[in-house]
Amino acid sequence: MTDGQILGIDIGGTKLAVGLATPEGGLLARERRPSGMVDGPDAVIGRVVEMARAVISEAGTGAGEVTRIGIGCGGPLDPWRGVVLNALNNAGWIDIPLTDRLSDALGAPAYLDNDANAAALGEHRFGAGRGTANMVYLTVSTGVGGGVIAGGRLLRGENGNAAELGHLTVDAHGRPCQCGSVGCLEAYASGTNIAARAREALAACDEPSRLRSGPVADLTAADVSAAAEAGDPLAARVWSETTTLLGAGISSMIHAFNPSLVVLGGGVTAAGDLLLGPVRRAAAERTMPWLHEVVRIVPAELGDRAGILGAVAVALDGPRTLAERPTSHVHGRTDA
């Protein structure tokens, strides 16, 4: 089938983004709205369908020209059945057959994956990862998530939940994590936890710090990186611990997956070289030479197109990789 235009739908905790794109990733039109997930799946699906019709109309696309629909959504979900199991831990979002619902409403086959896998597929097809066969995508944002391309294919695992890279242990005796474990990468490196660690450091001492100049409860990760860059010693310590543990986590990913590229996305990467420089050094110190010599750590390229183009990449990748579920006792055996 020759691809016409592709609808990319990004369902996030705070916003919905819908765009229409060419198979080469050219954006023809897009819309963004608050998601209002608490209104429940019927309302949100209705909103998404309206947005899709609006972008189709805006682009002047005719009937039948949209050939596929791709959807990125918070997990856990089942990409093979296209069902959201529990979106963003939101009560009404249990077992929602999202691909069937959107396919019926919009008249094209739909494909679903979680937002981090979608972003990984987007960077792989359209962004920093073009041409790579082995790539790790890591988003460092409110939380820390990931997606992995291994041997040219998205790594899905047994039930679609591979690459939960924010929950690799980096300090087994360390900080409690929201997931219930201890010492996860996310417990240090997410934006939320960078700010929380700064508040803890401030509460533990009387040392002067620029971070005390406003209400401590409102501190963000961006405040911490800005103060560290300005030479504030307390902020610099918090930031240094952040980059050390992020480097350790990335080193674990390099030992696990032996990628040629690690792509860093998410809001915390807005700190630029203040993040990338020390993270690259920490990862280099911790990684075997023959793994390190083939890998680069680079920023993501898609910026505010990441959500929509990730969903478009899900639509383009899905027909090839979701047709058969390589799951134990189904297509399990490796036969020569």
Next chain:
Amino acid sequence: MTDGQILGIDIGGTKLAVGLATPEGGLLARERRPSGMVDGPDAVIGRVVEMARAVISEAGTGAGEVTRIGIGCGGPLDPWRGVVLNALNNAGWIDIPLTDRLSDALGAPAYLDNDANAAALGEHRFGAGRGTANMVYLTVSTGVGGGVIAGGRLLRGENGNAAELGHLTVDAHGRPCQCGSVGCLEAYASGTNIAARAREALAACDEPSRLRSGPVADLTAADVSAAAEAGDPLAARVWSETTTLLGAGISSMIHAFNPSLVVLGGGVTAAGDLLLGPVRRAAAERTMPWLHEVVRIVPAELGDRAGILGAVAVALDGPRTLAERPTSHVHGRTDA
């Protein structure tokens, strides 16, 4: 091609094992000798060829009945070219075209992979992992190594070094590791490091312990587990830290790969339920429910056949998975 008999060759740091097997993993004959790697590649390859001819003769196999040769060897190596880059860090073993040498001498196509990948393929085809599509194999022995089956395929990575699972960071501020990093799983859970940690614990206090009953320099991981089982408090603390960090490392692997099975092999697993019980509990505490609910942690099944049957599995898997190298800028792009 219908498979006849398959030669499995396991080149280890201390021993060579060569066996002849059916494609179903039935062992027809085998031999074992000290490897003497320091004698250099020519001598060792000569020894392996002699052993191969001996097992072929012992099994009464006729000319042309051996259709493939599989080789497992310490890395780093290049499985696609069949070249050992630096076997077991042994000086004479640099850039040895092992598959060409053995194929020429023995008259059948040869396939090579590292020993941990070979053991993973062996357990997947013939042992505890039969029928699984997503499996992690972890060997806990003198060192800690691994091999991963993802979506029915061995995970190789960019240059064949994926699944260096002993070098996932479990405590970023922890013990130095032989690899040059800090806080690797291997720095806690390998047999060598379990014994070293017990010696450090003994040196750090005067607490009575059964572990002081012999020369402390001769302590082994088996001594530590036996003393822990007998109720020795110091040994129990060392053992508990071992199983906690092994559980944390396995939890990282489950979050990375979302497997249905984690197979534990290697000498340290001789401790049986004393290891498995607390490792399962530690991994469960640290793993997200939707990942934990699909995974089991089980002992390896192949025992002293692991080396040979792993190599046989390399021979059976190689023609399918080594034909094309899915490496960046070669077969890199994911196209729908």
